[in-house]
Amino acid sequence: MALSAFRGVLCAEILKTPRKLCGLSLAKSPQTAGCRLLYTPAALGIESFESTRKRTLVQFTHNVEAFKEKMNTCLTTLDKGLVFTEDLKNTIYLTEAEEKDVELVLAMAKKFNQQNAGLRFGAFNFGPLVMRLFFFLNQPQAALKALEAEELEGFFDQMVSYQIAMTLLYNNEQYEDALKVFDLVQERRIGGVRYPKTCFTLALACCYKMNTPESFATAQQLLDSATEYGLVVNRRLICMAAALCLRQGRPQDALTALADARTTTHIAIVSLKVKALSEMDRGNEILPILRSFTQEDLPSTPKWKTNHRILQEAVVSAEEAVARSENKEVRVEFERIVKSLREHDMISDKTIDGVVTEPIEPSQLREKGPRNRERERLAASFYPRNRRTPYYPPAQPQHAPRRGLLDME
Template sequence: MYSMSLRIARIGFNCSLTQFADLKLMPIRTLFTREELGVTQFERHRQNAHADYIIPEQIEEYKQRFVKEFENMRLDEMRNNLKQYILLIDGKPDEFNTLKSLLTDYYKTYNNSVHHVSDFVFGTPIMRLLYFLNLPDEAVKLFNDPDMRSVFEQMQTYKVLLTLLYDNKRYAEVFELYKQIRTRLDLFELFPDITINCLAFAACYQLNTPEHFQYADELWKQAQNVKQLSRSRYLLAGLAIKQNSPKYALGLVRSPFPYATVRFLRLAAFTQLGYYDKAIDILQQSVANFKLNSTSTKPSFGKQMVEDLRKAIEKSGRKKDLSDFQKIHEELTSLSLLSDETLDERLCATFPPMLPKNLYQKMKNKTFKANN
């Protein structure tokens, strides 16, 4: 009977843990998936850590005992128990104060000891924990704490932190923390990872002010020594369109094929410039290519973008452009090539899982051939 009761208690505890995890999977606008950030793997480790205990009270007992005995532990015991403690934190403010104290003691012991114990990077798992618990305030507080500065020095840590803020629509903080990260990296003559730069471009795109457009332009010029993500280019082009600089956008995205995002951007830029014949030509080329190879992915266009083009042509009074537009619009409709997707949704969509470089190149080459 006792064994059965323990099993029931354990099942109930695991169910509540699963429900808690489900709350963290609520749909939000994000650039990077939980897999890409390493949060999914962190969750698995967390679930395994919780599975070692039958009831929640045992976890609290372990935490209290660990904190009490921490100073008397060997260095390797400190490290391993800290790793376990991070997996068991449930989000109470006092736990993060305790964690800070424990980390300070650990690094003090580590730096003052003659040891043969491998170090462990705690910064990234801590940020993954804060992402899992959705605690952006605590993340910013810990990151800005002078005593914790050496803990958070990894590119992946920066990526998780900025993504946590971005997912919570705290774009101004993403922008400001990115500048702080740049300052930190400048001391080591390093430049942010291309994914971190992409988050900066995304924040500038969301903030959409002349100042952020200027900063994004300068960042793009500074980053040219290292090939950047295409999404960064597209976000900057989209920001240029929002800031009424369509020619700047066209300079960034010169060829409309085979990428749908480029077609979206050029269509919007040509509409804004009043180059209606060129905007219509993009639609016509897409329809023609689809008819030649109807087995390929449909080159859909956002209904709102096409509607904006129609309104602009009608306002201009150009009868030939309007006639050409009406013809191509009929074909787009009959072929079901119009979608509800907006330019903003396309630019801010979640990245697909990052593939190994060799596999990515094979897929890219295959896709390019299929579209030409």
């Protein structure tokens, strides 16, 4: 079963409420609006796309319009003209935000998909490239239109295409449309996976951002079905679930969700637990949690840039709960502990929302498996630290599960 935090009984009307499509967002481009991305551009390959785009623009400095006109002519010749791989690549990199340019890319993609039907082996995968273009141009509706087009069936058969599309919709606060894309992921079973962790994280983040009884019900259904399917719920998903519970006024469910976390010392887990206990006026249970930090013997090594252990938002909630208590000893002890935490710089000024939706970097999508370790050992044999004792990275337990890129957080 899923997180037990979501086992509370919900109204049947909520569970049956259909999703309503959001209107077109007026949000600015993610690159200029300063919005908070769940997956960074580097993690989605946008930075690499921009670099190649700049090189292509330099190559076609004085021939951009002529090239586009030639591609339009190619499309009007029906069966006589073919869309070649390099032509489609260049068209994508040369595309601007104008509607005619976007329509040209979609038309060429449809024709390319039609002429190469059944010849997928060895063909270039254009799905992620097209989605990176829409992300770069901030064209969420074009991305959604492309994924739903029957003429492009099989064109977007890489999971990263859906990840980029969902991220684009998420950035533009079109959460319902992002969930609609996740429905396509489940329906099409890309790579035989029904609940890919990247897209599942985005789906749950959309439910968290919407923060409605309907989205809470959707989150419950997603977690129930995903855990029954075999998905391992990681810390980020647990924090999103617990934070959504708190936003919906269900602190007890938040505590139950946090009980499934493998670590109890992460700043998000601790802060959510303290905030949940505070909302339930259980100040006596907060003191041992905070006191444990003051009793830690922290290492004084360069890698410890900060000693933050709890968020200021959680401390404020705890302070309000303690203030409501009639136990003077609890108040005095709480003030002493908080003073010690501040002196040792253990309180962060970040918000719970900021930590829960913290951007995921490329390094968080990689995990070393047996194959990568063998490559490191091979590299170490060619580049030893000294000739006598070559360096070998420490081996990981052989029983550690192997997970691919699409299964990472």
